Amino acid sequence: MPRHVTQVPLRWADMDAYGHVNNVVYLRYLQEARVDMLFVHAPKQGAEQLAEGVVVARHEISYHAPLHYRAAPVRVETWVRRVGNSSFDLGYEVLDDDGDGARTVYAVASTVLVPYDLDDARPRRVAHEERLVLESFIEFDGPEPGKAAA
Protein backbone atom coordinates (compact mmCIF):
# COMPACT_ATOMS: atom_id res chain seq x y z
CA MET A 1 0.00 0.00 0.00
CA PRO A 2 1.26 3.53 -0.69
CA ARG A 3 2.31 5.86 2.09
CA HIS A 4 1.00 9.38 2.33
CA VAL A 5 3.85 11.80 1.57
CA THR A 6 4.04 15.34 2.97
CA GLN A 7 6.89 17.75 2.29
CA VAL A 8 7.27 19.76 5.48
CA PRO A 9 9.25 23.03 5.34
CA LEU A 10 11.72 23.72 8.13
CA ARG A 11 11.91 27.06 9.87
CA TRP A 12 15.19 28.47 11.08
CA ALA A 13 13.75 28.84 14.59
CA ASP A 14 13.00 25.09 14.68
CA MET A 15 16.60 24.73 15.85
CA ASP A 16 17.43 25.06 19.54
CA ALA A 17 20.59 26.16 21.33
CA TYR A 18 22.25 22.86 20.34
CA GLY A 19 22.00 23.96 16.69
CA HIS A 20 19.71 21.13 15.63
CA VAL A 21 15.96 20.82 15.24
CA ASN A 22 14.48 20.49 18.74
CA ASN A 23 12.82 17.19 19.68
CA VAL A 24 9.43 18.84 20.23
CA VAL A 25 9.44 20.24 16.68
CA TYR A 26 9.52 16.72 15.22
CA LEU A 27 6.08 16.18 16.78
CA ARG A 28 4.97 19.34 15.01
CA TYR A 29 6.23 17.92 11.70
CA LEU A 30 4.25 14.73 12.41
CA GLN A 31 1.20 16.86 13.12
CA GLU A 32 1.59 18.72 9.82
CA ALA A 33 1.78 15.37 7.98
CA ARG A 34 -1.15 13.91 9.94
CA VAL A 35 -3.35 16.95 9.33
CA ASP A 36 -2.47 16.86 5.62
CA MET A 37 -3.42 13.18 5.48
CA LEU A 38 -6.52 13.12 7.70
CA PHE A 39 -7.95 16.63 7.36
CA VAL A 40 -7.05 17.41 3.74
CA HIS A 41 -6.58 14.15 1.83
CA ALA A 42 -9.03 11.79 3.63
CA PRO A 43 -12.09 14.08 3.30
CA LYS A 44 -11.55 14.18 -0.47
CA GLN A 45 -11.81 10.37 -0.42
CA GLY A 46 -15.11 10.49 1.49
CA ALA A 47 -13.94 10.42 5.13
CA GLU A 48 -15.19 13.90 5.93
CA GLN A 49 -15.75 13.50 9.66
CA LEU A 50 -12.08 13.00 10.54
CA ALA A 51 -11.48 16.72 10.16
CA GLU A 52 -14.27 17.37 12.70
CA GLY A 53 -12.41 15.74 15.55
CA VAL A 54 -9.59 13.28 16.14
CA VAL A 55 -7.57 13.36 19.33
CA VAL A 56 -4.12 11.97 20.02
CA ALA A 57 -4.12 9.25 22.69
CA ARG A 58 -0.44 8.31 22.49
CA HIS A 59 2.79 9.23 20.72
CA GLU A 60 5.97 7.24 20.58
CA ILE A 61 9.01 8.54 18.71
CA SER A 62 12.65 7.56 18.33
CA TYR A 63 15.17 10.09 17.12
CA HIS A 64 17.80 8.64 14.77
CA ALA A 65 19.78 11.57 13.35
CA PRO A 66 19.92 15.33 13.95
CA LEU A 67 18.26 17.67 11.47
CA HIS A 68 19.67 21.10 10.69
CA TYR A 69 17.95 24.03 9.06
CA ARG A 70 17.96 24.02 5.27
CA ALA A 71 15.77 25.58 2.60
CA ALA A 72 14.55 22.22 1.29
CA PRO A 73 11.58 20.63 3.06
CA VAL A 74 11.89 17.31 4.87
CA ARG A 75 9.81 14.35 3.72
CA VAL A 76 7.33 12.82 6.18
CA GLU A 77 5.87 9.49 5.11
CA THR A 78 2.72 8.45 6.95
CA TRP A 79 0.91 5.14 6.90
CA VAL A 80 -1.73 3.26 8.91
CA ARG A 81 -0.51 0.53 11.25
CA ARG A 82 -3.89 -0.61 12.60
CA VAL A 83 -7.60 0.27 12.36
CA GLY A 84 -9.66 -0.67 15.43
CA ASN A 85 -13.30 -0.01 16.30
CA SER A 86 -12.75 3.28 18.09
CA SER A 87 -9.09 4.07 17.41
CA PHE A 88 -6.39 3.69 14.78
CA ASP A 89 -2.61 3.85 14.71
CA LEU A 90 -0.40 5.81 12.33
CA GLY A 91 3.24 5.15 11.54
CA TYR A 92 5.64 7.83 10.34
CA GLU A 93 9.16 8.23 9.05
CA VAL A 94 10.82 11.64 8.85
CA LEU A 95 13.45 11.28 6.13
CA ASP A 96 15.37 12.49 3.12
CA ASP A 97 15.08 10.48 -0.06
CA ASP A 98 18.67 10.49 -1.29
CA GLY A 99 17.83 8.79 -4.60
CA ASP A 100 18.56 5.26 -5.85
CA GLY A 101 16.66 3.85 -2.87
CA ALA A 102 19.01 5.49 -0.34
CA ARG A 103 17.29 7.25 2.56
CA THR A 104 18.42 9.21 5.60
CA VAL A 105 15.92 8.53 8.38
CA TYR A 106 15.76 11.22 11.09
CA ALA A 107 12.92 9.79 13.16
CA VAL A 108 10.43 6.92 13.35
CA ALA A 109 7.14 7.38 15.19
CA SER A 110 3.71 5.98 16.04
CA THR A 111 0.51 7.70 17.09
CA VAL A 112 -2.72 6.25 18.51
CA LEU A 113 -5.66 8.39 17.37
CA VAL A 114 -9.23 8.40 18.64
CA PRO A 115 -12.09 9.79 16.52
CA TYR A 116 -13.83 12.21 18.82
CA ASP A 117 -17.20 13.90 18.87
CA LEU A 118 -16.31 17.38 20.08
CA ASP A 119 -19.92 18.46 20.60
CA ASP A 120 -20.66 15.50 22.88
CA ALA A 121 -17.11 15.47 24.25
CA ARG A 122 -16.72 11.73 23.84
CA PRO A 123 -14.99 9.19 21.60
CA ARG A 124 -16.91 7.71 18.70
CA ARG A 125 -16.49 4.63 16.52
CA VAL A 126 -14.49 4.62 13.30
CA ALA A 127 -17.06 5.12 10.52
CA HIS A 128 -17.22 2.75 7.55
CA GLU A 129 -16.01 5.38 5.03
CA GLU A 130 -13.15 6.29 7.36
CA ARG A 131 -12.12 2.65 7.63
CA LEU A 132 -12.01 2.33 3.82
CA VAL A 133 -9.78 5.38 3.47
CA LEU A 134 -7.52 4.37 6.36
CA GLU A 135 -7.18 0.81 5.07
CA SER A 136 -5.93 2.16 1.74
CA PHE A 137 -2.79 3.21 3.68
CA ILE A 138 -2.33 0.05 5.74
CA GLU A 139 1.20 -1.26 6.29
CA PHE A 140 1.52 -3.93 8.96
CA ASP A 141 5.29 -4.40 8.95
CA GLY A 142 6.47 -0.79 8.86
CA PRO A 143 9.39 0.29 11.08
CA GLU A 144 8.66 0.86 14.78
CA PRO A 145 10.17 3.50 17.06
CA GLY A 146 12.90 1.51 18.87
CA LYS A 147 14.39 2.26 22.26
CA ALA A 148 17.98 0.99 22.10
CA ALA A 149 20.36 2.96 24.33
CA ALA A 150 23.40 2.07 26.44
Place this chain on the structure above:
Amino acid sequence: MRHVYECSVRFDDLDAFGHVNNVTFAEYLQEARVDFAHRRLSSSDDVAHEGSVVAHQSIDYLAPVPFRTEPLQVEVWVTRVGTTSFEVAYEVKDESTLFARATGVLVAFDVRANTPRPVSPAEREVLERYFEPSS
Protein backbone atom coordinates in the same frame (compact mmCIF):
# COMPACT_ATOMS: atom_id res chain seq x y z
CA MET B 1 12.06 11.75 44.93
CA ARG B 2 10.46 13.65 42.06
CA HIS B 3 11.36 17.04 40.65
CA VAL B 4 8.24 19.21 40.38
CA TYR B 5 7.97 21.94 37.76
CA GLU B 6 5.09 24.44 37.88
CA CYS B 7 4.01 24.90 34.29
CA SER B 8 1.83 27.77 33.13
CA VAL B 9 -0.65 27.23 30.32
CA ARG B 10 -0.57 29.96 27.69
CA PHE B 11 -3.60 30.97 25.69
CA ASP B 12 -1.98 29.96 22.43
CA ASP B 13 -1.18 26.45 23.76
CA LEU B 14 -4.80 25.65 22.87
CA ASP B 15 -5.64 24.53 19.36
CA ALA B 16 -8.87 24.78 17.33
CA PHE B 17 -10.33 21.90 19.36
CA GLY B 18 -10.18 24.15 22.44
CA HIS B 19 -7.67 22.08 24.38
CA VAL B 20 -3.91 22.11 24.80
CA ASN B 21 -2.43 20.70 21.59
CA ASN B 22 -0.64 17.34 21.78
CA VAL B 23 2.66 18.86 20.64
CA THR B 24 2.54 21.40 23.47
CA PHE B 25 2.59 18.61 26.06
CA ALA B 26 6.04 17.72 24.72
CA GLU B 27 7.04 21.35 25.33
CA TYR B 28 5.81 21.07 28.92
CA LEU B 29 7.89 17.90 29.38
CA GLN B 30 10.88 19.70 27.91
CA GLU B 31 10.47 22.68 30.25
CA ALA B 32 10.27 20.33 33.24
CA ARG B 33 13.28 18.30 32.08
CA VAL B 34 15.39 21.39 31.38
CA ASP B 35 14.41 22.86 34.75
CA PHE B 36 15.48 19.60 36.41
CA ALA B 37 18.75 19.46 34.45
CA HIS B 38 19.71 23.07 35.08
CA ARG B 39 18.75 23.16 38.74
CA ARG B 40 19.90 19.69 39.75
CA LEU B 41 22.40 18.34 37.23
CA SER B 42 24.34 21.53 36.57
CA SER B 43 27.28 22.41 38.80
CA SER B 44 25.92 25.90 39.50
CA ASP B 45 22.79 27.94 38.84
CA ASP B 46 24.63 30.15 36.39
CA VAL B 47 26.01 27.37 34.23
CA ALA B 48 23.79 25.62 31.69
CA HIS B 49 23.70 21.84 31.85
CA GLU B 50 25.52 20.46 28.81
CA GLY B 51 24.12 18.37 27.79
CA SER B 52 21.89 15.56 26.75
CA VAL B 53 19.76 14.79 23.72
CA VAL B 54 16.43 13.01 23.48
CA ALA B 55 16.69 9.60 21.81
CA HIS B 56 13.20 8.29 22.45
CA GLN B 57 9.97 9.61 23.90
CA SER B 58 6.48 8.27 24.59
CA ILE B 59 3.47 10.25 25.76
CA ASP B 60 0.10 8.86 26.85
CA TYR B 61 -2.63 11.48 26.79
CA LEU B 62 -5.18 10.70 29.49
CA ALA B 63 -7.35 13.82 29.77
CA PRO B 64 -7.67 17.06 27.79
CA VAL B 65 -6.39 20.31 29.29
CA PRO B 66 -8.73 23.26 28.65
CA PHE B 67 -7.52 26.80 29.26
CA ARG B 68 -6.68 27.48 32.90
CA THR B 69 -4.97 30.19 34.89
CA GLU B 70 -3.59 27.87 37.57
CA PRO B 71 -0.30 26.20 36.55
CA LEU B 72 0.00 22.47 35.93
CA GLN B 73 2.48 20.36 37.87
CA VAL B 74 4.93 18.39 35.76
CA GLU B 75 6.75 15.77 37.83
CA VAL B 76 10.00 14.28 36.52
CA TRP B 77 11.95 11.38 37.95
CA VAL B 78 14.58 8.89 36.84
CA THR B 79 13.82 5.27 35.96
CA ARG B 80 17.24 4.06 34.70
CA VAL B 81 20.84 5.24 34.72
CA GLY B 82 23.09 3.64 32.09
CA THR B 83 26.67 4.31 31.03
CA THR B 84 25.91 6.92 28.35
CA SER B 85 22.17 7.36 28.75
CA PHE B 86 19.40 7.58 31.32
CA GLU B 87 15.64 7.31 31.30
CA VAL B 88 13.07 9.58 32.86
CA ALA B 89 9.34 9.41 33.49
CA TYR B 90 6.89 12.27 33.78
CA GLU B 91 3.37 13.00 34.96
CA VAL B 92 1.43 16.11 33.95
CA LYS B 93 -1.23 16.72 36.58
CA ASP B 94 -3.01 18.99 39.00
CA GLU B 95 -4.53 18.23 42.39
CA SER B 96 -7.44 16.24 40.94
CA THR B 97 -6.49 15.03 37.46
CA LEU B 98 -3.65 13.14 35.78
CA PHE B 99 -3.51 14.58 32.24
CA ALA B 100 -0.55 12.69 30.76
CA ARG B 101 2.14 10.16 31.50
CA ALA B 102 5.37 10.10 29.54
CA THR B 103 8.81 8.54 29.30
CA GLY B 104 12.08 9.70 27.76
CA VAL B 105 15.44 8.16 26.91
CA LEU B 106 18.19 10.78 27.16
CA VAL B 107 21.70 10.34 25.83
CA ALA B 108 24.48 12.23 27.61
CA PHE B 109 26.01 14.37 24.90
CA ASP B 110 29.12 16.47 24.44
CA VAL B 111 27.65 19.36 22.50
CA ARG B 112 31.01 20.85 21.44
CA ALA B 113 32.51 17.55 20.30
CA ASN B 114 29.11 16.50 18.88
CA THR B 115 29.36 13.02 20.33
CA PRO B 116 27.79 10.91 23.08
CA ARG B 117 29.73 10.88 26.35
CA PRO B 118 29.59 8.87 29.59
CA VAL B 119 27.24 9.95 32.36
CA SER B 120 29.60 11.68 34.83
CA PRO B 121 29.90 10.45 38.46
CA ALA B 122 28.38 13.73 39.72
CA GLU B 123 25.42 13.38 37.37
CA ARG B 124 24.96 9.73 38.34
CA GLU B 125 24.80 10.67 42.01
CA VAL B 126 22.04 13.23 41.35
CA LEU B 127 20.14 10.95 38.97
CA GLU B 128 20.16 8.13 41.52
CA ARG B 129 18.64 10.45 44.12
CA TYR B 130 15.67 10.92 41.79
CA PHE B 131 15.45 7.22 40.96
CA GLU B 132 12.10 5.49 41.22
CA PRO B 133 11.63 2.09 39.55
CA SER B 134 9.22 2.22 36.59
CA SER B 135 5.84 0.73 37.40
